[in-house]
Amino acid sequence: MRTRYKILNPEALHFVTSTTVNWIKIFTEDKYYNILTDSIKFYQKQKRLRLVAYxxxxxHFHLLLQSDELCNVMKLIKSYSAKQKIRQLKSDGKESILKLLKENKKEYKTGRTYQVWQEGFQPKTIMSEYMYSQKINYIHFNPVKLELVTDPTEWKYSSAEYYVKNKAGVLSLDLD
Structure with a gap:
């Protein structure tokens, strides 16, 4: 069932996580990652979110962000990216992945054929400088932990390179 999150302080930074249904690895090419980056860029341009790390x-993905309407923005990002991802998978003839997304769809989700994302986004309010640093390190070292790279700055879809080398990544950060 859908879980409602109560955001007690919308002006605070939040660490959020969203995971694909059953942890299916569906972001395997640049064009699939671009679906997520385009969605987040859209809400950045609308000033509906302030991105600090990603x-x-x-x-799955992790974001450190602030939004006065965090629940709604996350819902919109996940909804848009799911629709675009399904469209792209169909266009690419990725029947095996589509089959998995169909088989792993929750039964009560009757209005759709596929489910891309698990429900919720597990928001955690950043309460201290220590927690802020811990979450940024967690975000940036996740690709290393998963053995995708040996250095956090090598992962293209991360803000690590900005923090270490002051080099812009696939998304701009709102650090002001």
């Missing part, structure tokens, strides 16, 4: 991985 990482996109084959089966």
């Amino acid at each position: 990482v996109f991985l084959p089966d």
Whole structure:
């Protein structure tokens, strides 16, 4: 069932995580990651979110962000990216992945054929400088932990390179 999250302080930074249904690795090519980056860029341009750190991985993503309407923005990002991902998978003839997304769809989700994302996004309010640093390190070292790279700055879909080398990544950060 859908879980409602109560955001007690919408002005605070939040660490959020979203995971693909059953941890299916569906973000395997640049064009699939671009679906996520385009969605987040859209809400950045609308000033509906302020992005501080990010990482996109084959089966989940983490963001450190602020939004006055966090629940709604996350819902919109996940909804848009799911629709675009399904469209792209169909266009690419990725029947085996589509089959998995269909088989792993929750039974009560009757209005759709596929489910891309697990429900919720597990928001955690950043309460201290220590927690802020811990979450940024967690975000940036996730690709290393998963053995996708040996150095956090090598992962293209992360803000690590900005933090270490002051080099822009696939998304701009709102650090002001």
